[in-house]
Amino acid sequence: MNRLSRFLVLVGPRGSGKTTLGHALARVLDVPVYDTDRMVEESAGEPLSRLWEREGEEAFRIFESGALEALSRLPPGVVSTGGGIVLRPENRAALRRLGFVLYLHVPEEQLVARLVASSDRRPRLRDGIPLADEIRQVSAERDPLYREVADHTLPSGGLSIGLTVEEILSVLRRVSPPIGEIA
Secondary structure: OOEEOOEEEEEOOOOOOHHHHHHHHHHHHOOOEEEHHHHHHHHHOOOHHHHHHHHOHHHHHHHHHHHHHHHOOOOOOEEEOOOOHHHOHHHHHHHHHHEEEEEEEOOHHHHHHHHHHOOOOOOOOOOOOOHHHHHHHHHHHHHHHHHHHOOEEEEOOOOOHHHHHHHHHHHHHHOOOOOEEOO
């Protein structure tokens, strides 16, 4: 039986596959999946885009910190995080306390292609500039923070979901101390 004794936390920029891979990993490991963006929406009682527009980024980040705190009271599972969760120092500390943090690193060109192709509800982070420039700026700001919290950085983006899940499971089998029983 697959199980986790701690959380497997996925960090990375929007479009890196955290939510998709989180659900796939949770199915394979037979554990709960938690999405901090959904937790923020539930706590705020409104979609992220409306919260961001109405209250601003700082309020959103406070809700995000609350989601991390709530996770500490839940059974271990897979956590997909919002791309900016690493911006607050207290969040970086909380992420490290939760368990094994895996940074999904995707080349900027692939992020641009994914985000242009998606019809997602996430707010733009930099108004008035092309998406590719926004992604470059945000990546330059956040990449060091993802690396700071990560126990492992997985270059991803070029593999199928199934192969990426297999690669993550291989990483988890090598973790010391183990985070659980991984078949």
